[in-house]
Amino acid sequence: MTQHDTDHALKTGGEQGYLRIATEEAFATREQIDVYLRMVRDGTADRGMTSLWGFYAQSPSERAMQIIERLLDLGERRIADMDATGIDKAILALTSPGVQPFSDTHEAQRIARSANDLLAERCAAHPDRFIGMTAVAPQDPQWSAEEIRRGAHDLGFKGVQINSHTQGRYLDEPFFDPIFRALSDTGQPLYIHPGTPPDAMIGPLLDAGLDGAIYGFGVETGMHLLRLITIGIFDRYPDLQIMVGHMGEALPYWLYRLDYMHQAGIRSARYERMKPLKKTIADYFRSNVLVTCSGMAWEPAIRFAQQVMGEDRVMYAMDYPYQYEAHEVRALDAMELTPEVKRQFFQTNAERWFKL
Template sequence: MTDPVRIDVHQHLIPPGQRRAISGRAAVFGWPAPVWDVQSAIAMMDRRSIAAGVLSFAAPVGPPDDPGGARATARAVNEYTAELVKDRPDRFGHFAVLPLPDVDGALAEAAHALDELDADGVMVLSNAHGRYLGDPLFEPLWAELDARAAVVLIHPTAPPGAALPDLPGPLVDFPYDTTRTALHLVVNGVPRRHPRLRMILPHAGGFVPYAAHRFAGAGRLRPDTSPEEVLADLRRFYFDTAFMTGPSSLPSLLAFADPARVLYGSDFPMVPEEWGTGYDEALDNHPHWEPGQLHAVNRGNAEALLPRLARR
């Protein structure tokens, strides 16, 4: 590659206490069961020219009827991750998981993670047991995170309803759910009310870049916005490249998004390394980079968003 110092904003960890749950979740989805440990993650990063990865836990932390259990799991995962980052601050950052839809629990965990654990931001799932992120229920959380100018990774999860037979949810449904929650946030005014929020949509924003001008039609159906405002608010998001640098998806992303808001992502280990390396090559070999853009996507944009990683 031309730039050997990627910053990976979309990398996962699997704490020892969560291995069985993650393997079971993968089996339900019909997806390869991920295997993870610190040493294998660093070895993967060295092979793929990733200087630093921002770790997050990409699964629900509890069922909807056990908010206490979800709070305890989120705290345990975040403290485990913080210790890992403390041991290897040169290689890792940390997006803390929040126990939504429990807003009080999420507020408490965000404060603990950002103030006590030095997390670089927070991670939320694209829906919290069926409640999408533009729901007024979550307004206190967005207000608090806006006051902190926090970085928020919005990781996809399964949408409500049955999956299609023989089609793994992470392959088909996750981009759909990213798209759904992004538009839900916009039409409910969250990015406009909270302009200091820095929200990252993984996987090139799902279908947002490709269908944004269709989605702008939502602005014709509401008296408080316009198609132009919907498009502008969709462009407020950041987008990562994980699993989405193919010959039609990457040009669509770059045609829609501000290049300064495109970030490198691997989605390791949820996307196996042998899959991800092909997407790395496609990113590096895209034929239409403007001068400096590839460096910005691989590293520079993440440095601007997460300056602590640049100092590391």
């Protein structure tokens, strides 16, 4: 890699041979953050939310304040930040944990719906730059199914984001099946974004400062995806596509052992819920799972995921505003991939899977 490769100017417009479509970019509403603050202050927040949003929503540190300002901007500042790092389009979703921790389901529905309306309005104002994903309140799966259909049919959204567990409950429960029926009916992908682990698993992570993006996010979200795969979600919904960020929450690296031990577990009949599936876990990764590199601008990991999953299943993401780093964009531009594979990674895979 030459010095020029990692010092080049970052521009939009595709003169490098591809557009850069960032596929895991966050926004927030003031109302949403105010509820987080209320929950932290009145003691109804779980330990993970207290750790995460007790920091981001209250800290006077430059990092926290800058992230809040950027989360709340769906206009000129965000466009300027995209321009400064050569990001042509951003696929936007309500920041984690969305409305999923809210104990008042009606409040959760109201704030999710309001956020979806706001995002649709901002996408309409910048149709060549912003693409939306629907926020839902899984506390009420039937309402969420209707909101998924509204997002797809009325708001022009291209996917759905759910921030992992909902108050300790996972999407493999039959309770949540209306959400998957709506995804199937609309043909939209589900992005499972991390949230902090629930109280039942957070203890040793939180004690060591490992509960958030450094490690706990990936552990908890990778487990969530495995719960869905091993319960047979893709046998029930064979066209369903589930996306996860951060290079697949480490699961691509584990695929060999996951398959070996999953098959051993089935043969042993040791677990009531572990039944034979139509494919191996690795095969589902090649047919129904997509990964983005959000927060993981690391060429060896990207190339490994392309090798084990397929070059058509790995996409670019920045993770704005939590990881807004121009040098990471330059490093990925300089990856030693063929022009066609690089174009898939930055542009055409996102266009295909989000139906842009």
